Amino acid sequence: MAPTVVVAMSGGVDSSVAAALLKQNGFEVIGAHIVCWDGCELKEERRDALRVALQLNVPLLTFDFRDAYRKAVFDQMIRAYAEGKTPNPDVRCNREIKFGLFWEKALELGANYVATGHYAKRVDHGGEPGLWEARDKAKDQSYFLWAVNQGRLRRVIFPLQSLTKPEVRQIARGLKLSTAAKKDSQGLCFVGPVHFDDFLREYIPCRQGVVVDSNGKILGAHDGVAFYTVGQRHGLGLGAQAPYYVAEKNVATNTLIVGVGPEDPILFKNEVSVGQLNWLSDFRSGRCETRIRYRQSKVPAQVTAGDDKARVIFESPQRGVAAGQSAVFYDAERVLGGGVIL
Incomplete structure (x- = not known):
């Protein structure tokens, strides 16, 4: 059968x-x-x-x-x-x-x-x-x-x-399947045709705060750190000639911290902590390749895992590391495991 x-x-x-x-x-x-x-x-x-x-x-x-x-x-x-x-x-x-x-x-x-x-x-x-x-x-x-x-x-x-x-x-x-020429779906279906920021504002209340640079200088205002992503450049409303990029989001103080230009040191991290670990191999600690964002190239890193968290030290500083995204560990093409960036 x-x-x-x-x-x-x-x-x-x-x-x-x-x-x-x-x-x-x-x-x-x-x-x-x-x-x-x-x-x-x-x-x-x-x-x-x-x-x-x-x-x-x-x-x-x-x-x-x-x-x-x-x-x-x-x-x-x-x-x-x-x-x-x-x-x-x-x-x-x-x-x-x-x-x-x-x-x-x-x-x-x-x-x-x-x-x-x-x-x-x-x-x-x-x-x-x-x-x-x-x-x-x-x-x-x-x-x-x-x-x-x-x-x-x-x-x-x-x-x-x-x-x-x-x-x-x-x-x-x-095979003459009726879906042969159908376009691939894009994005999250529940968002619909609206901009994702506007979608989030339907569920998360606006809360005005300040935008500062790495020295604490106030550059402008924002309406809620929830509506911005680490690494984001556009839509900051700062109106300056120099490009600004979101570097950090301080929820406790409702402060958005930005870097000046794409090479500002505040935009880079040498290491991260990763939680909610799940393993698809017997790997727990050692050298591997790590991907911290979809479509981003894998980068060499040293992983040291405990019971519930792992410390990931990158071989070279990484830009745009965002809490909540996945860090996935690879040995060449094999997925060793992964977790959520804390």
Whole structure:
């Protein structure tokens, strides 16, 4: 009897091709459309997923995770911004929803595996499942998957792990899938067409404070440190010829500290503390490569981990390190683990 796999079908080309490849490889495929938020072109996305399911002759279930998503992802994101951090909701969504509730629901249905359209690779190493970068480095999403429980990876398939995005499009066109030419989704669906700062202001009250440089000189005013990101240049309203960049956010004093020019020493950090650790290997301390922002190059670092926190010392000072973002540890293409920058 063929193994059963439940595929998360968002209505995009990646998950469509993932489902098609699994069916071609002899799996008993069940599609599942996950609903996490009202709106978000909900009807259109489910319609597109259903069209592909009909083309592939596979059933499509709908899982309503809206309440769980709001509590585990959205509310946590708003709370983090209010605390002056820059959270990564995709990391929490992967851990709590896609490889949390969805993974559990799929196995309750009797599935042997779950699959998604992520660009990431699962490789068993020493008898344990491991997470690696995908072949397509431009689309690789391993950075967002560091917080997934390692044991759950044993039941996960990433059908696109060895494909590039152009190859995925080509396969979709060859199969005449209705999503072959569909554009990739951009940003967070619940934000909608408004600017992200304006979106946050709907949930976090404005609180006026001062903007100062590294010497404490007052340069201007702001309406809440929650609305700014470390490394941000535009939208500071300082009206000066010299470019200013957000260096630090002091929530206690409601002060925004900026650096003058991109090379101001206050913009750089030699080391960071990382919490909420999750390991996908037996690595705990030593030299590795660390990525502190999506699409940013990995940099050499020395990691020393304790029970609940790790100290990360960079080989060279790093610019724009933001509390709340993920620090992900790599050995070449293998994800060793990660955590949240404190």
